[in-house]
Amino acid sequence: MDKKALLIALLLTSGLASAQEADPDGFTQPLKELKFNPGLDQREFERATLDALNVFDPFESWNRRVYHFNYRFDEWVFLPVVRGYTFVTPRVVRSGVSNFFSNLGDVPNLLNSILQLRGQRSMQITARLMFNTTIGLAGLWDPATRMGLPKQNEDFGQTLGHYGVSEGPFLMLPVLGPSNLRDTSGLVVDFVAEDQINFLNVAEASSNHPEITVLRMVDKRYSTNFRYGQLNTPFEYEKLRYVYTQARRLQIAE
């Protein structure tokens, strides 16, 4: 008798539980639990999105032309070259190349992290540079990440932002893509700094052997996942502009 009672109780409770969760077809009605705004207050999507479209872009017409130039350059020059590069070099070589240039990039990362007076981060990047340059054979291999020292990007644009320099107008740079006035100046400073420091003698070698610079650009495109048209919208320019602006703010705040 007890067993029967137990069985009935079980059946009843399981029936109740499933009645709360699912209808007789098994549908659990996921929207039922959501809280909705009352009728007159349902325009948050429109409000937020229209607000997000306000980016300071006085050179928009020029920027858009550059965007279309970059799109074509990517399709007709950059990506075919990257495909050729992927075809002729084995994967281990490609990752060696990426690691090598990434290690070089840790020099401006360190510099900017010091300029921002970030002690712990500077030490971590110094450790990364040491491990990757020595154990990692001049950066061909990236043991530091495996040792728990993740890559941390800091550039001069971020340093400027860190000290409150405003973004300035949005700029679409030929080949390099979205930027703004502050980050473009930062780019120039980082470039000059790297040239002066001449870490591992790469800057000097590059001026005699432009193929190093070309390889670096190919590697940069190879390791960047973005593809023009991938967002598949007539408003890709607007979306890139918004995402770039927000991503930079996030990097500066972090």
Added chain:
Amino acid sequence: MLRLRLAALLGSLIFCAQVLAADLDANTYGFPITNPFEATIATTPPDLRSQVPANEDINQSDYDLKLRPERETELPDNFWPVKSLRYRLARQKGPAPLVFVIAGTGGHYASTHAESLKRLFYGAGYHVVQLSSPTSYDFMAAASRHATPGISSEDADDLYRVMQAVRAQHPSLPITDFYLTGYSLGALDAAFVSHLDETRRSFNFKRVLLLNPPVNLYTSVTNLDRLVQTRVKGVDDTTTFYQVVLGKLTRYFQQKGYIDLNDALLFDFQESRQRLTNEQMAMLIGTAFRFSSSDIAFTSDLINHRGLITPAKYPITEGTSLTRFYKRALQCDFDCYITEQLIPYWRAKYDGGSLSQLINQVSLYALEDYLKGSSKIAVMHNADDLILGPGDLGFLRRTLGDRLTLYPHGGHCGNLNYRVNGDAMLEFFRG
């Protein structure tokens, strides 16, 4: 007496279990994300996904089709990338069956779900062709005859022409059989394409798999439109929804100490103190769909010179700012697109009547008899899918019987890359 009742109860339970043979219970299924919004956004945790080849190990290329040469001159200059239709073909070395994959609402042939399905089928030895959705910007511009998507039979007709053109572009590709699949709206398209194929017979699809299809298209559209009307905590007069989410992301990365974007990011984020609420996630999902609806409204209006969003004959060059048209298009949700563009077009072309007539014509209901009788079609769906309404699963159960597999969790398409789902898809195709 009591015994009799018990026996009857148990009997009916056993009977129920038989009817629901294709239902998986949550424990056996083992999908870890029981929140449908989280599943929709983050999909399967990386270590539970199907084992698939890396992109670099897939022999694949993108190809162009020129299907609507008149658009070359009709469309403004800044549409140059979508004047021909692009698709992706991954080919096996020798003879193999070919799977067509149709993307969901607004989806590109290379969108995330289409890519992950490609990897799955390619890894199992199929040639794979990925196609953009008839509702996507590129398809509307380059392949659609009327560029007013939403009438399922017409969209299927457009798709069918594209598939025939794809086949004609690779005459030497050794294909043994044709298979067809699609997810979300692409699954509804797949059903209509399969139906069309019964008369045109270009492919004779061996099996057709519908992944998370809308049943009643209007229910799905209404659900998606509603997702952006949720009450989101933190939104006030000075803070917009995006600012709330970005603020959370910023604090999350600050606590973490560095920015690392990877597959596991979202799971880690949802474990953190900054986790998003259901309303916030619903808003994010709804936002993605609203972006699609504004793209559709804008593109359809522009191609057909309706003058609702872009004034007819407005000069557009590569330097023209589209932002103000975007602002107008953003205020048009799916319902607005249907009312302002789809229904007038449908009425003019088919002498159509009421909204409910249109809904019946474009939803799975229209294919009820075909779905009932055609054993080569199966549906996989989730009990907690956001695009369904009450009664939809009942329709699928009645129509497909045990050809419906119902998973207890996964939200909208969140479990497509889960191992168990992947195995079931391959199993179905293997027959």
